[in-house]
Amino acid sequence: MEKKAIIAMSGGVDSSVAALLCQQQGFDCMGVTLALTNNEDRGIPQEKTCCSVDDVADARSVAFRLGMPFYVFNFKDAFRREVMGRFVQAYENGETPNPCVDCNRYIKFEKLMRRGEEIGYPYVATGHYARVEQDPQTGRWLLKKGLDPAKDQSYMLYSLTQWEISRLLLPLGGLTKERVRELAEEHGFINARKRDSQDICFVPDGDYAAFIRRWEEKKEDPKEFPPGEFVGTEGQVYGQHKGIIHYTVGQRKGLGLSFPQPMYVCKIDTKKNQVVLGKQEELFSREVTARDINLISQESIDTPMRVKARVRYRQMEQPATAIQTGPDELQVIFDEPQRAITPGQSLVLYDGETVVGGGKIVLGL
DSSP: OOSEEEEEOOSSHHHHHHHHHHHHTTOEEEEEEEEOSOHHHHSSOOTTOSSSHHHHHHHHHHHHHHTOOEEEEEOHHHHIIIIIHHHHHHHHTTOOOOHHHHIIIIIIIIIHHHHHHHTTOOEEEOOOSEEEEEOTTTOOEEEEEOSSTTTOOGGGGTTOOHHHHHTEEOTTTTOOHHHHHHHHHHTTOTTTTOOOOOSOTTOTTOOHHHHHHHHHHTSSSOOOOOOEEEEETTSOEEEEESOGGGOOTTOOTTOOOOOSSOOEEEEEETTTTEEEEEOGGGGEEEEEEEEEEEESSSSOOOSOEEEEEESSTTSOOEEEEEEEEETTEEEEEEEEEEEOOOTTSEEEEEETTEEEEEEEEEEOO
16 A cells, blocks of 8 residues: 555644654645534633644644645534444443544544555554554454553554555554653654643533533434432432433442432443432442454454453443453453443453453443
């Protein structure tokens, strides 16, 4: 394939240095920022979010400095359908989604790579801290952790297909964040010390329930989220909740109730419109089931496999045994009980530095 790469530029320092390194490796590069939300969502600069008008300006500045063409691709319709819509549906189903995983899966890789193929740019580079290698024996493409454990983002990329990984460039995988900032400063990038994005780009104020209500209000037949019961794990009624979209498994604050000991959300029962509360010890479980699975390092898990696993992004990996119980289902049994395994989050499996694969948690308690 030709050494031509689209650089997915968010306006942050990571993707900017990824552009620099790809260029230094001899790739013919094109900088691209994705327009993902409507003007009312992104017109006000938000220092902690991506995709704002300031971010586009920063990305364009870096591309200009590197002498590479720069474009903005309008993926708003796809982002609304594949990311924002899934986010809302998950909360309405009592789940806690990870929209960044969906954005990577459906937008930054699937859709952007297809667009790149159409215009003659077979590779896509991003600023993720992870690595791509090909197994010389099997020929399979492998996804591996970034060498800086504090910045490793392999968890976010577990859903990538073999075709996508074969076209993926991750030039930051062997670097630390500080080295990336140093490179940006050495080359005069305007965003060398820019803060990392932290919030969900389409909910910059962090009020997920308000966003979901606004989303539903635009429909002809909007859903309602009426108050319901707070109940205990044995069915005892504690009081009234504000609507299920206000809660997530593991939540302690914002319940509006007083107890002699800390109480946590253990489960959200959408059929009964109940939020189940329990003590800290009732949050722990050893078993988890995941569906919508994607395996990277191997075609399938034919026999029980010892792995390390994460049930959330910032969790330290935990020893476990993985069993593939169906074409699209994994069961993982942890050696030790894990806290607040949350439906809607991603279960990601590792074999040393290599991502085995993962899926979406559907049963955790």
